[in-house]
Amino acid sequence: MRQDLRHIQRWIAPGSRVLDLGCGNGEFLEFLRDQRQVRGTGLEIDAGNITEAISRGLNIVEQNMDAGLGNFPDQSFDTVVMAHALQAVHYPDRVLDEMLRIGRECIVTFPNFGHWRCRISLGVRGRMPVSRFMPHSWYNTPNIHFCTVNDFETLCRDKSIRILGRDVVGNTERQPLLAGTWPNLFATTAIYHITR
Amino acid sequence: MVTPQVAHFDAPLPLTCGRDLPAYDLVYETYGELNDKRSNAMLVCHALSGHAHAAGYHSADDKKPGWWDECIGPGKPFDTSKFFVVSLNNLGGCHGSTGPSSINPETDKPWGPDFPPLRARDWVNSQVRLADYLGIDCWAAVVGGSLGGMQAMRWALEYPQRIRHCIVIAAALKLSAQNLAFNEVARQAILSDPDFAEGRYQERDIIPAQGLALARMVGHITYLSDDAMASKFGRDLRSGSLEQGGEGGAEFQVQSYLRYQGSQFSGNFDANTYMLMTRALDYFDLAREYDNDPVAAFGHAQCSFLVVSFSTDWRFSPQRSREIVDALIAADRPVTYAEIEADEGHDAFLLPIPRYVSVLNAYMQRVGAHC
Numbered sequence: 001m002r003q004d005l006r007h008i009q010r011w012i013a014p015g016s017r018v019l020d021l022g023c024g025n026g027e028f029l030e031f032l033r034d035q036r037q038v039r040g041t042g043l044e045i046d047a048g049n050i051t052e053a054i055s056r057g058l059n060i061v062e063q064n065m066d067a068g069l070g071n072f073p074d075q076s077f078d079t080v081v082m083a084h085a086l087q088a089v090h091y092p093d094r095v096l097d098e099m100l101r102i103g104r105e106c107i108v109t110f111p112n113f114g115h116w117r118c119r120i121s122l123g124v125r126g127r128m129p130v131s132r133f134m135p136h137s138w139y140n141t142p143n144i145h146f147c148t149v150n151d152f153e154t155l156c157r158d159k160s161i162r163i164l165g166r167d168v169v170g171n172t173e174r175q176p177l178l179a180g181t182w183p184n185l186f187a188t189t190a191i192y193h194i195t196r
Numbered sequence: 197m198v199t200p201q202v203a204h205f206d207a208p209l210p211l212t213c214g215r216d217l218p219a220y221d222l223v224y225e226t227y228g229e230l231n232d233k234r235s236n237a238m239l240v241c242h243a244l245s246g247h248a249h250a251a252g253y254h255s256a257d258d259k260k261p262g263w264w265d266e267c268i269g270p271g272k273p274f275d276t277s278k279f280f281v282v283s284l285n286n287l288g289g290c291h292g293s294t295g296p297s298s299i300n301p302e303t304d305k306p307w308g309p310d311f312p313p314l315r316a317r318d319w320v321n322s323q324v325r326l327a328d329y330l331g332i333d334c335w336a337a338v339v340g341g342s343l344g345g346m347q348a349m350r351w352a353l354e355y356p357q358r359i360r361h362c363i364v365i366a367a368a369l370k371l372s373a374q375n376l377a378f379n380e381v382a383r384q385a386i387l388s389d390p391d392f393a394e395g396r397y398q399e400r401d402i403i404p405a406q407g408l409a410l411a412r413m414v415g416h417i418t419y420l421s422d423d424a425m426a427s428k429f430g431r432d433l434r435s436g437s438l439e440q441g442g443e444g445g446a447e448f449q450v451q452s453y454l455r456y457q458g459s460q461f462s463g464n465f466d467a468n469t470y471m472l473m474t475r476a477l478d479y480f481d482l483a484r485e486y487d488n489d490p491v492a493a494f495g496h497a498q499c500s501f502l503v504v505s506f507s508t509d510w511r512f513s514p515q516r517s518r519e520i521v522d523a524l525i526a527a528d529r530p531v532t533y534a535e536i537e538a539d540e541g542h543d544a545f546l547l548p549i550p551r552y553v554s555v556l557n558a559y560m561q562r563v564g565a566h567c
Contacts, residue, residue: 041525047537047551054532055558057565059500061521061533071522 001031004083004109004189007167011107011193012036016078019043019102021065021095022085026053033058041077066090069098077103084189086110087143093155100161100196109191112168114148114184133188149184156194165193198225198252198262200292203329209287209322212315218301222326223248223292224284227268228276230332236567237332238274239323240264240283241340241347244415244473245465247291250283251276266548273556278564279336287322288314288472296468297398308468309395316343316480320350327358337563339363341545342512343473346480349520352497353482361563362497363556365504366545368516369490369523370481375511378418379474382411386467395468404467409458411470416457421508421541425450483523490523500530502559504552506544507537532559 005028012018014036020029023042026049032038042060044050053060063071066089080103082095087110089095099106111133112118121129128138136143147155149168156163168187170179179186200223208216225248230237240250242263251268253261262283268274274281285293288311296311327335338348338359345367352362371379386392389407397403420428429450436446486493501524505517514535524531534555538544544552 041531050534051551051554051558054534054555055561057562059530059532061525061531062535063533071518071525073526076526076528 001027003169004191007191008107012038012079019077019080021082023053025049026056026058029058030056065095069102072102074101075104079103080106083109087145092145105195107193109189112149112187112190113146115188116185149187149190161194163192163194167191200225200248203326205325211312211318213313215312217312220287220294222284222322224282224326225249227251227281228279230280234332235336237280237282237335239335239338240281241344243342243344244477247289248283248285264546273553273560284326286319288469290466290469296472297466306398308398314472314476316346316350316476319347320354324355334358334360336567337361337363341365342367343477349482352499353493356496356498359499362499363502364520366506366509366512366542368512369519371478376478378414379478382414383471383474385410386471392467405462408462408465408467412461413454413458416454418511419542421539423508423539424541429453491526494524494527494529497529503531503533505535508539509542511542
C-alpha cells in the first residue's frame with residue numbers, strides 16, 4: 001500500500017463509514033473493509049480503476065468531484081478521505097468545504113511543493129520540479145493546484161478548520177525526524193486529519 | 197439450444213387496477229443450472245417490446261439468437277456456467293404469456309382492449325409467483341435494461357427479502373414529459389389506423405400494421421443516438437439521385453431502414469400489447485407510493501445496486517440514472533454506478549461494448565461470490 005495510506009489508516013475507526021474521493025483501484029477501501037470492517041464508498045473517474053475496484057466487491061460511484069458533491073447528505077460519513085487528489089481538483093477550497101460538510105472528520109494527503117528538492121529545482125535550476133512523486137511536466141500535469149505544508153495550514157486557519165493531527169512522509173524512511181521537525185522543507189507528502 | 201416453457205397459474209392475481217386476473221400463463225426460458233442451495237438464480241426483466249427468448253437459439257435454423265445473447269451465456273457477464281438465468285414474457289405480452297391477444301375465458305373471444313391495464317408492480321407480482329413456481333426464495337440478482345430496470349427496482353422495494361442484487365441499466369425513476377410525449381405519438385399512430393378497430397382487430401382478422409409500424413419507427417428513433425444514425429446511415433441514398441435536372445425521388449438509407457424496422461415489428465407484435473406496455477411505462481413512478489420521495493422509497497430496499505448508463509442515451513440519459521444513484525446514496529444503500537462512453541444511444545444496453553461488459557463482469561464476480 002502507498003505510504004500515505006499506511007499512515008492514515010490508524011485514524012479510521014473500525015466499523016465506521018468512509019467515503020474515499022478519488023479511490024483509484026480501491027486498494028485502500030478494500031484494506032479498510034477487510035481489516036477494519038469499514039463500510040466504504042469510493043468516487044472515481046478512471047474507467048480502468050472503476051472496473052478494478054468493482055471486481056474487489058466495493059461500492060464505487062463514477063463521479064467527478066469537480067462537478068460537485070451535493071448529492072452526498074450532510075454528515076453522512078464518519079470519515080471522508082482524499083489522498084493525493086487535492087492538487088488535481090479545480091477548487092480545492094470548495095472541495096474541502098464539501099468534505100467537511102459530508103464527513104464528521106476528513107483526511108487529506110497531498111504532495112508538499114515546499115520540499116527542498118522542489119525549491120532547488122525552481123530556485124536554482126529555474127525549472128518546475130519533476131520527481132518520482134510528481135512525474136509530470138508542467139504542460140501535461142493533472143496537478144493544477146500545488147501547495148506547501150504552510151499554505152495548507154494557512155488555508156485551514158482562514159477557514160476555521162481544526163487540525164486533529166498531522167503526519168508526514170519524508171524523502172526516505174531514514175529522514176522521519178527531519179520531516180517531522182521541518183515538514184515544510186522535508187515532507188514529500190503531507191497528511192492531515194481535520195474537522196470543523 | 198433452448199426451449200420455451202409455460203407456467204400456468206390458477207390462483208387469481210389481484211391487479212393494481214382493482215380487477216383480478218383469474219388464471220394466466222407465463223412463458224419463460226431458463227439458461228444454466230439451479231444449484232443445490234437454489235442461490236444462483238437471476239431474473240431478467242424485459243423492456244418494452246421484449247419477450248422470454250433472451251439467449252440461445254430455438255432451432256438450428258434460427259438466424260438470430262435471443263435478444264440479450266451478448267450478455268447471457270457461458271463466459272458472458274450473466275455466466276450460465278455459474279448462474280441459473282430466468283427470462284420470461286411479461287403478463288400482457290404477445291409472445292406466449294397471457295395478454296390482450298389471449299382468449300378471455302368469460303367471452304371465449306380475444307381479450308383485445310378489454311385486457312386489464314397493468315403496472316410494473318403487477319409484472320413483479322406475477323414474477324414472484326414464477327419464482328415460487330421455480331422454487332426460488334431469493335434471486336441472486338434481478339436485472340433489466342430500460343423498462344426492465346424499472347421492474348428490477350420495483351422488486352427491490354416491494355420484495356426486499358427476495359433479491360440480493362438489483363442491476364438497473366439505462367433506466368429512470370419515472371418518465372419525463374418528453375418520454376411521455378414520444379409514447380403518446382406512438383399510441384396515436386396505432387389509434388389512427390382504421391384497422392385498429394378500437395382494439396378489436398383480432399376478431400375481424402385484420403391487424404393495424406401501418407399504425408404499429410409507425411409507432412415502432414418513432415420509438416426506434418429514440419433508441420438510437422444522433423451519432424449512431426450519422427455513422428450508420430449519414431445522408432447516404434438508397435435509391436434515386438439529388439443531381440439537378442432530375443425529378444427527385446431520392447430515398448435516404450435511414451428512411452428504408454426505419455420502414456424495414458417498422459414492418460418487421462408490425463408482423464411480430466400485437467398492437468394492444470404495445471398500448472398496454474407503453475401505458476405501463478408512462479404510469480411507472482418508483483416513488484409515487486412513498487410520498488414521491490425516492491430516498492424514502494429506496495429506504496425499503498435491502499439489496500446492493502449496480503446502476504449503469506450510456507453517454508449518448510437520450511431516452512433515459514445518464515442524468516436519469518444519476519437521480520437513481522443520488523437517491524440510493526441519500527438512502528444509505530450500497531450502490532455502484534458506471535457511466536459508459538458509447539455512441540449507440542439507448543440501444544447500447546443490448547450491445548457488447550467492451551467497458552460495459554467489463555463492468556458487468558466485475559460486478560457479477562461479486563454477485564457470484566455469495567451464491
